[in-house]
Amino acid sequence: MSLKQEQKQELKQMRQRSRPLVASIILIVGTAAVLFGLALSISVGAAKISLSTVWTAVFYFNPDITQHQIIQELRMPRALAAALIGAAFAVSGSVMQGMTRNPLADPSLLGLNAGAGFALALCFAFFRGMSHLEIMIICFFGAALAAGIVYGIGSLAKGGLTPVRLTLAGAAISTLFMSLSEGIQIHFQIGQDIAFWYAGGIAGTKWSQIGIVAPWIIGGILAAIAISRSISLLSLGDDVAVSLGQRTKLTKTIGIIVTLILAGASVSVVGAVGFIGLIVPHVARYLVGVDYRWIIPCSAVLGALLLIVADIVARTINSPYETPVGALIAIIGVPFFLYLAIKQRGSL
């Protein structure tokens, strides 16, 4: 009886510590900022295009004008991809962090990049001339395979998926897949091709890629929002969630599938971009409190914003050359990770 009361107390506290008003403001202002960021991202680049031209190109498209073509064929898919993928990484990170109660959880620690890289190397070495889409799909399976192994090993061990275990399993799987793909790359001398494909990231996105990835990402984000209540409860601990009538196994399985779909789809388009899934959920939690029903949608908005801005910066700081956006985000992400790792106390 007293235990139940305690748990009810905890739930109540959780409600008090969430800030729906702040969250609604973030959602509205954030969405506006994302829209503005999209417009800015379309107008900034090697050929500068004014915002009014962007407006006319989007709504009154005229194929005879070169600028309109640049916007339609190059800039728009790129900007949209940045928004989608930023949101996908951020949501998959917040689902992981909530589910495993692990503040250091991040899809990039799951070995996704290395798995996708391995699949990419296989494609380049043995199936030259595959279409972009086929490569993307195979990359997705590579990423899912690596992440599945890391999840599996982390959860098999006694004590579950602790931060240290997740980090180490991810590091080992990454090393393994990286070595395998390096072996293939050296054997077939395709190293730099792959590096360019990978680091190019968002730059080369085409409408056809977005057409394939977008439904999965949007579906994944909606699924994450649908289970957000259960994730909030899981974030209080397995025992609490069970005694409140949650089917934790079911929630966890859905959560894992959602993270795999979101992160795998993103990696297969942009390659090695880490740390978004780590940073954004922390910022969201700091702003809106501990309720995942607010954290997850806010993460989506903030993640989209982060990647759009990072992509604009990557294009402009060393123009006309592009700086790999993954490296740029790592510059913010690594100190952030270090700060979190140092702040960790008893739970390690």
Added chain:
Amino acid sequence: MSTVTLISKSEQRRTRRAIIVMTIMGALIITAFVISMNTGFIKLTPLDVFKTLFGYGTAKQELILFDFRLPRIVISVLIGAGFAVSGCVMQGLFRNPLADPGLLGINAGAGLMVILYISFFRDNQMASPFFMPMLAFGGAALTALLIYTLSYKRYHGLLPTRMILVGVAVQAGISALVIVLSLALDPNDFQFVQIWLAGNIWGTNWKFVLAALPWILLLIPYVMYKSRSMNILNLGEQMATGLGSPVEKDRMKLLAAAVGLAATCVAVGGGISFVGLIGPHLARRLVGPTHQILVPASALAGALLVIVSDTLARWAFQPSEIPTGIVIAVIGAPYFLYLLSRSK
């Protein structure tokens, strides 16, 4: 009285066992050495090898054996021993069975320096066999210092778990830098760097042996000399202080030795990981946790692992060679995951 004799008896038994194990490993290393001399693009029969060794071979056979294969084999023995002893020290110091110089970011630091050197001073005619190890050493030492500082907490000393997390993060940062730098390289340099990072024993040259040998010959005996204080450190910080051991000083010295060993090996062998993890583990399984025996046994196990992997790397994908580090990672990663899934 009786317990003392009992202890000394079990000690004796353990020492005898250790001697047997180490003799067997030594014999295996020599066998692998001979097989490795026969393996390669151009076949040499064992008879040819012996003939050539004693000066009766053809000029071509002499060239292959003395200028290409022998230095490579000697280097693989040296770096195997070096990595394994370095890992053994780290596992002892941090009381963490999963510690490994590669996973702690030391390889990455050394690699970054090498890439920086190649991107900016490739045309420079500096004597690179001597200069590259120095650079790699500098990079490794800086990274180790950074990780050490970040995972140190006043009044608590070094926090091992924090060290692992910090190590992974620093490694991620460094590899982001490496990606940026490597995209700017021209294709030839890129191939060179990639092979280097994957851990190729590319020093088919006696100069590399000469560059690595003094460090290894200096640092491994030093670690063995210090192995008693490692046993004490292994009991835990408070216990060690209570036993009158200058904990912080000893730890700094030993850590410096471990970093020095790992850096030397990275410099001549490239980014080989997992040897520092597996070598000491195998050795501990075989001879027990006393560091006086464990350190030499780790050295032998590491040397055996690298020489076998190197031979495999040359033999399995003929005619092209794959970097040794890849073979080791394929063996090492599953072993590491197995250890991880059993750890508490």
